Amino acid sequence: MGGKMRRQKKTWKDMTQGQRIATIVIGSIQIALFAAAQRSISKTPASRIRGSKAMWRAASFINTLGPLSYFVFGRRRETV
Numbered sequence: 001m002g003g004k005m006r007r008q009k010k011t012w013k014d015m016t017q018g019q020r021i022a023t024i025v026i027g028s029i030q031i032a033l034f035a036a037a038q039r040s041i042s043k044t045p046a047s048r049i050r051g052s053k054a055m056w057r058a059a060s061f062i063n064t065l066g067p068l069s070y071f072v073f074g075r076r077r078e079t080v
Contacts, residue, residue, distance in 0.1 A: 029064070030063060030064050033064055033067035033068065034060055034061070034066075034067055036067065036071075037056070037060040037066070037067035037070045037071065038057065038060060040070070040071075040075070041053050041056050041057055041060070041070070044075065047076075048075060048076045048078075049074055049075060049076065050073065050074055050075070050076060051074065056070045056074045059074075
């Protein structure tokens with residue numbers, strides 16, 4: 001009786017309609033943030049990016065946190 005109970009992963013069929021919609025929305029947001037970060041890294045001159053472009057490209061693969069970190073910390077602000 002002392003064994004751990006294993007939770008089975010939910011399959012798409014096991015999810016409620018709300019869970020399915022949430023999964024699609026969150027996935028879409030992650031893909032959009034990733035694409036926006038990659039595009040910004042490509043188009044922004046290296047002098048306006050803190051750190052190397054390669055590091056930020058790799059970091060942007062980390063779910064939502066990577067692209068958000070790039071947009072918050074990776075870009076140098078323009079001085080007016």
